[in-house]
Amino acid sequence: MTTPYELSPQQHDAVSALDGPQRYQHFIARIADTQVVYGLRTEEGWVSACDDAGAEGMPVWPHPAYALACAAGEWADGTPAAIDVFDFADDWLPAMSAQAVNAIVFPTAAMSGVLVEAAKLGEDLEEALTKY
Known part of the structure; x- marks a missing residue:
């Protein structure tokens, strides 16, 4: 795994302000390039969330600083943890x-x-990884 790329506070704020589809594209490109994805871990394991319908999801980010910015509320005990992209x-x-x-x-x-959906993310990620 490579070391996270340098991320200035200005870049952090600018990328965080992008709309959802743009952040998704940024996420795919960055994790394909750096070959690492980040989640938040607590003593109990990886953090997750449920939508209003009860569907479970695992939050993931392209850089530990973005994950750390979300380590609040129910996720306050979360620490960014790297996962090899492959x-x-x-x-x-x-x-x-x-x-x-x-x-x-x-x-x-x-x-x-x-x-x-995890399968859709897998398809998009596989396509991006073929470029690297």
Whole structure:
């Protein structure tokens, strides 16, 4: 895994302010490039969230600083943790899909993330990885 890229406060704020589809595209491009994805872990395991219908999702980010910005409220004990992008694509996403767990891509501190089926995220990620 590569080290996270440099992220200035201005870049953090600008990317966080993008709308959902733009953050999703940024996420895909960055994790394909850096070959690492980040989640939040607590002592109990990886953080997750449920939508109003009860569908479970796992939040993921392209950089630990974005994850850390969301470590508040129910996720206050969360610490950013790296996942190798190939493990994520080959193992995590299929397992999430089999368990009907969605990905919550790049939620912001306001908790607005892009809800994506794990299989769809896997397809988009595989396509992006072929470019690297």
